[in-house]
Amino acid sequence: MITFDKTTKTYDGGVTAVKGVDFTVEKGEIVVLLGPSGCGKTTLLRMVNRLESISDGKIMIDGEDSMSLDSIELRRKIGYVIQSNGLFPNMTIEENVMIVPDLLGWSKKDKKERFKKLMNMISMDSEKFGKRYPHELSGGQQQRIGVIRALAADPPVMLMDEPFGALDPIIREKIQDEFLQIQKEVKKTILFVSHDIDEAIRMADKIVLLRGGELMQYDTPSEMLVRPKSEFVREFFGKDRAIKSLSLHTIRELQDIIGLAEFDEGITDTITINVNHDLRNTLSMLLNQEADQVIVVDDEGNKLGAITIDIVQKYLHFEIKAKPTLVEKG
Amino acid sequence: MDKWLKFLEINAPRIFDLTIEHAILVGAAILVALLIGVPLGIYLTTNDYLAETVLQIASVMLTIPSIALFGVMIPIFSIVNLGIGFVPAFVALVLYAQLPIIRNTYTAIRNVDPEMRDAAIGLGMKPIQRLFRVEIPNAFPVIMAGIRTAVVINIGIGVIAAYIGAGGLGVLITQGITRGDNYLIITGSVAVAILAMIADGFLMWIQKRYTPKSIAN
Missing domain, CATH: 3.90.1280.20 (CBS domain Like)
Structure with a gap:
């Protein structure tokens, strides 16, 4: 569970990127942060694992104030996936996936088993791909690896920053479905940034719609499509929102x-x-x-x-x- | 041709000894230059203001004519009775090697893909883990290129060290010039060139061997 309590981000120059945002991501739910570019969605996401500092307010993870935890420990308990997949080119696929377990000091045997299990989840052959390097994989495969790397140490919480944004539409849809299947099994608490309305509707249990750093509406996708709370929300989802729904x-x-x-x-x-x-x-x-x-x-x-x-x-x-x-x- | 062979037959042991002397002088200087330059280059990536200053000083160092720098070393080291010989030459070579090593290390670490760095931080790596597991491995080829440049520069400049009594292959060349002996001059020059090529080839092999496959090319 992630709770945002009047969370605010003000940069040194006085620009406020996130203004007093309040909402809770329930355990096992996917909440998509949606909004036009510059709305503060990525900043808000990065505040959870303290890649961005919190200027005011709080972020609680499972009831604990994130600022009271050591930032390194905190990050190891939170899975993190980014758009460019961020795989390390100097490491094999297996080394990449097993980074966090390795940092946590897992035994060789545990790591091997975990790697096998994760590769099974995304239907990739662990023997065949384990020793390869990231550049030898397709974009879709790399992104899958990025996802299971975040899942490696079985963190309760995951942050995903437009994880499928760089993929072509056909592959993207496939990986979205695959990920939803995985989520049914692992039931992580997920905060997911997207600028794609269709993706948000598809993936989200709930959507947080942001504008200029302010929370415009927090609702399930269907509520948001059917009962937009303001003109902005209505326009954002567009005239074809009935069809989208x-x-x-x-x-x-x-x-x-x-x-x-x-x-x-x-x-x-x-x-x-x-x-x-x-x-x-x-x-x-x-x-x-x-x-x-x-x-x-x-x-x-x-x-x-x-x-x-x-x-x-x-x-x-x-x-x-x-x-x-x-x-x-x- | 006979004369050449005879010359080489008589002088071979001496040429060999001088080559070793040259290699030790340059090797020692590079080793120390690495111990200073690489950590300094890495540190500078965290301090932009200092980076500019240090890189400028290092650039200026490289523009000082070698004979002048060696000359300056003599009075400085005379204070501790080491005015001529190995020590002043060694110190001058360490200074000459700094620019390529610091600059390449600094540039290579800075240019590590920011997304990759972001991922490393986000996964919970400590700064030192990030440095050794991600930044240095991915910066390695560029750092090595700087070291190779420094080695080749030093082997060349090391010739001048003979003037302040530090020995090495420069001895053949300076003697050749004063005696008007072309055999000595040519032998010394060719030996320097061969030494430089061997050293560079060896470092290139190390670079290829330890560069992650996926970032080679």
């Missing part, structure tokens, strides 16, 4: 509330889609008219029904747009 819903939710259409065995040009698919992707698939009929199947491959643009629209209308604030002003 579709990515928070799956076909199963739609099925439960509205139901699916009957499918026609006579139509031969069909494609199938898993019932756990999110509605935003489903909609774009429908709009692309990849086939005459889209049949929804469950994990066992049983056909549940057909889905059409009309049905998605209906769901959007009743379930999302029906929420009062959007009808009034949206």
Whole structure:
């Protein structure tokens, strides 16, 4: 758990980068710091492991004031991932991943085992990659290594500064999914900086939207899309926020509330889609008219029904747009 | 040709001894220069103001003509009765080696990717761990390049040391000049060149051997 208590950062020149921010990241949650560039999100993140000093207010980690801890000890208890992955070119992949355990004085055997386990998590062969150097890996692989390096000593808290920002969109989405899978298992308390709205909606349990160092809104992604508290929040998420919010819903939710259409065995040009698919992707698939009929199947491959643009629209209308604030002003 | 062979046959032991003497003088000076220059270069990365001053002084040192610097050493060391010989030559060579060593160390450490440094701090490395595990290994090729420059400069300047009685291959050349003996002059010069090439080749081998594979090129 990370608690920000009127946390403030003022630079020597008198510029205030973070102004009295108050919020709590609950244990096991991912909170995304989102906002336009210069909003103070990276500064706020770096204040947690004291790469930036705290000018005023407090940051508590699991109830302990971060300033009361030794900064070196503190950092070793906090996983840290940065955009450029920050791998050390003079060390092999194994040495890179095992830095913090090494600094903490783990035994050789423990390190070996831990490395194997971490490499398994990201489906990379520990034998094959362990002795290689960072430059011999692809960008996506390097970033994965950066992530497991932060997880190496099993810290309760992780800080991630646009960790997937430098990757191309396809790889990024894959690694985001992979990371969410890992998170289901490890349940870390994560503070995550992003400037990408889609990424924030995808990854976050809650989003902190910042502007000019001030907290504008702290809410779950769907609340923020559906009930923006101010004009700034509304504009930030854009006119297409209704469509964006579709990515928070799956076909199963739609099925439960509205139901699916009957499918026609006579139509031969069909494609199938898993019932756990999110509605935003489903909609774009429908709009692309990849086939005459889209049949929804469950994990066992049983056909549940057909889905059409009309049905998605209906769901959007009743379930999302029906929420009062959007009808009034949206 | 016969005359050459005869000359070499008679003088070979002496040439060999002088080469060793030259190598010891330069080697000792470089060793001490390293012990001063590398830590100083690293320290300067934490103090910008001092860095500028020190680098300027070191630059000025390199522009002093070697014969003048050796000359200056004589009265200074006369005070402790070491006016001529090994000690004043050694001190002058240490001074000449400072600039390339300090400057390259300073530049190399400063130019370590700030993101990499940030990651090292963020992972909880202490400054000394960061220095030895990340900064020095990644700065190594540039630091070595400075050391190689210093060695080659010193082998060349070491020739002048013969004028203040420090021995070395300069002895062949100065004797050759005073006696008008071309064999001596050429032999001395070629020996200096060969020594410089061997030393540089050896250091290049060390540099390649210990540079992390991924930052070579």
